[in-house]
Every structure is written in structure tokens, then in C-alpha cells.
Amino acid sequence: MLRFLAHTLEQLDLALEHVLKRDANSARFAVMLTDNALELVLHQFASDERRERSALWKREKTYEDEAELEAALGRHFDAKLRFARPRLPLSDEEAQTISICHDLRNDVYHIGLQHEAVLPAIAGLYFACAASVLERYEPNFLSYSPNMVLPERSRKFFEVQKPFGLRGREDFQEGCRALAARAGFQVGPFVEALADHLAEIIEEQDSVIDIVATGGPNQTSRDEAVTQTESWHIMFDPKAAGAAKKRLKGKRPDAGKSIAELQSWLLENGALRYTCDPVPGWRSREASLRREKNPHKALKKYRDFIVQSADIRELLLEACGQIEQWIEGQIERMRMGDV
Structure with missing residues (x-):
């Protein structure tokens, strides 16, 4: 021993x-x-x-x-x-x-x-x-x-x-x-490192939401950019649809709804985890983390944010990538038209 x-x-x-x-x-x-x-x-x-x-x-x-x-x-x-x-x-x-x-x-x-x-x-x-x-x-x-x-x-x-x-x-x-x-080990630098990383993630997502809302062919508000992104995911991903069905608690949309109507119905009936632009709430969580004096609580706040926001952040990055591809395509068409 x-x-x-x-x-x-x-x-x-x-x-x-x-x-x-x-x-x-x-x-x-x-x-x-x-x-x-x-x-x-x-x-x-x-x-x-x-x-x-x-x-x-x-x-x-x-x-x-x-x-x-x-x-x-x-x-x-x-x-x-x-x-x-x-x-x-x-x-x-x-x-x-x-x-x-x-x-x-x-x-x-x-x-x-x-x-x-x-x-x-x-x-x-x-x-x-x-x-x-x-x-x-x-x-x-x-x-x-x-x-x-x-x-x-x-x-x-x-x-x-x-x-x-x-x-x-x-x-x-x-x-x-x-x-x-x-x-x-010192608590101050530890909390600062976690909070700085959260701030970096939030600023990136802030820019991403702007691009999704205003960079594509259809201009929307930031709130709509977020809710439409999550709605599309629910409509076309079986796993996400299963999770949304639990939140709907047995409610079903009427047949024949258009995609836009279905997106509105999902929002109105509580199927979405995000009903508006999450960035203001995320910034409040960052500020709360930055004020934390207990390193164990700070780590939990950091990890909770990373885990809880992972899905929507990934979806928004994917939507942003699609918008950027569309923008590149438009630039290429303009360039070819000038030749």
C-alpha cells in the first residue's frame, strides 16, 4: 500500500x-x-x-x-x-x-x-x-x-x-x-478565464445572428432568425422533432399548414427552446459568472452555459455558413456578369 x-x-x-x-x-x-x-x-x-x-x-x-x-x-x-x-x-x-x-x-x-x-x-x-x-x-x-x-x-x-x-x-x-x-490556485484569474471565453463565444454568436437575420435574400429580425433556425431543425430532424413533441404535450398542428405557418405554430405552442434572441440573456449569464467568487459555482455556471447552448449555437453557425455560401454565390455571379 x-x-x-x-x-x-x-x-x-x-x-x-x-x-x-x-x-x-x-x-x-x-x-x-x-x-x-x-x-x-x-x-x-x-x-x-x-x-x-x-x-x-x-x-x-x-x-x-x-x-x-x-x-x-x-x-x-x-x-x-x-x-x-x-x-x-x-x-x-x-x-x-x-x-x-x-x-x-x-x-x-x-x-x-x-x-x-x-x-x-x-x-x-x-x-x-x-x-x-x-x-x-x-x-x-x-x-x-x-x-x-x-x-x-x-x-x-x-x-x-x-x-x-x-x-x-x-x-x-x-x-x-x-x-x-x-x-x-487563485480564484480570480480562474473565473476571469472562464468568463472571457464565454464573452468570446457570445460575441461570435452575436455576429452570426446578425448575418443569419440580414445577410441572406430574406431579411428578418434577430428574434425571427433564431426561431426560424430552430424551427427548421425541428421540422427536418427526427431527434429534434421527438424532443419538441414532448414540449408540445400532445398538441398537433392542423394539416395543410405552410412552412411559415408551421414555424409560427411551433413558436406559439411552446415547441421551441429559444423564443427570441438569446444574446442578451447570455450576456447576463456572463456577467453573473464574472461576479462569482466560488470557483466550484463558477465552473458549474460555465459548464451549464456550454452544454445548454450547444445545440442552438451549432444550428446558428450552420445557418450562417449557408448564408455566407449564398453571398459568395452572388459575388461570383456579379463577377461573371462583369466579364
Whole structure:
């Protein structure tokens, strides 16, 4: 077990090296290393509990959370986090941040999403949060041998000259605290980085909506540009139509409606998620994020915006692309007419 603790500190130490570089590529490694170290400890925490319950004098005892423990010993991170949450313990905010950062790690590692604008900031928060949580881990036992060779990076954290690693738990906890302190996480720059990225996204969408509303052959208001974009998606995408049907709660349009009438009907009957230009509301959310003093709440506000607005932002970008293609076509026709 002492070797396990040493390997955990080794990963954290390497993660911190990448956190402190404060660039996107290094942050990507930092998030993955931090996440891996945390997941291994959460799994070991569940394994410790299983070993404890399998002791001869406890084998006849029944546990209400047995299914939860078995799930934690499986492959799913959320189950491990859920089991450890009341027992380490973790606060609701810590658990929420860990879950968000684990999802982001999956985006980076499995899907290849970049997140360059915010990865360095999020890597710092995740590291500080994980180090604080790991500091609470106290294994049931420590195995130690005088001939044990610890990973090179971890040796500075352990007083291995003490007999049988008697300070192993304390050394591990002090190592977690020292690493968190060296990370130097600061709330202000973290919140600023997230809010600046939100502002960048919102400004891009502001321009996109202008182009969709006024750049094509049919001029509309910004509100209409948004509602028509979502309506088209509902009318021609089965998945979007299914979601809209739930919002309609059994209401059906009359047969024979024109496309314009159907779009109006969808708007009037609550089928659309966006009934007007979302930019003013988005700017209010950015301002709320920028005022936030709690990094966990700030991360949730940021992630909620990204997830909740993803569909309409993608649809508006696609509509904007179609308008730009139309404009290029008009320019090409004018050029050919001049030849």
C-alpha cells in the first residue's frame, strides 16, 4: 500500500509540473494525470471497504449499500465517486467539480475536443480540488519492506528511513497538501478565464445572428432568425422533432399548414427552446459568472452555459455558413456578369 500511495504522489507531482506550465497542451496532460490519480484512489477506497467487510468477524453482517459498493468496484467513474462522496467525505461542490472535470477529461482524451481557452484554468482547479480530496484518504493498512524501492519522484515525500514506513499515511497527506500549495490556485484569474471565453463565444454568436437575420435574400429580425433556425431543425430532424413533441404535450398542428405557418405554430405552442434572441440573456449569464467568487459555482455556471447552448449555437453557425455560401454565390455571379 505504501507503494500505491507513492505512485499516486508521483502522478500528482507530474501533473503539477504540467499545471504550472499554463499552456493548453500541458494542461491536457495535467487533467488526464490528475483524473487518473483520483480515479485509482477512489477505486482503492472501494477495494479497502470490500476487504474490511470480508473480515471473518464481519462476513455475516449485511450492508444496505452493498450494491453501491459493487458498482464502485466496476469500471464507471461516477459509481466510484458516488460511493466515496459521503465517506471520505466530499462536499457537494467538490463532487460536482470532479464530475465536470472528469467529463472534460473524456472530451479531451476520447473525443479529441480541444478546450484550449479554458484548459489551463480548469487544470489548476481540478488539481487543487483533487489534491484536497486525496489528502483525506487513509488506507486501512500499510505494507512496507526495508528493501522497497519507491518511484523516484515520490521519494522526496516519504521518510522511508523510519521503521516499516510508520509515517506513510502522514507523509502521503502532507505530500498532497504541499503539492496543492505549490499549485498556487487563485480564484480570480480562474473565473476571469472562464468568463472571457464565454464573452468570446457570445460575441461570435452575436455576429452570426446578425448575418443569419440580414445577410441572406430574406431579411428578418434577430428574434425571427433564431426561431426560424430552430424551427427548421425541428421540422427536418427526427431527434429534434421527438424532443419538441414532448414540449408540445400532445398538441398537433392542423394539416395543410405552410412552412411559415408551421414555424409560427411551433413558436406559439411552446415547441421551441429559444423564443427570441438569446444574446442578451447570455450576456447576463456572463456577467453573473464574472461576479462569482466560488470557483466550484463558477465552473458549474460555465459548464451549464456550454452544454445548454450547444445545440442552438451549432444550428446558428450552420445557418450562417449557408448564408455566407449564398453571398459568395452572388459575388461570383456579379463577377461573371462583369466579364
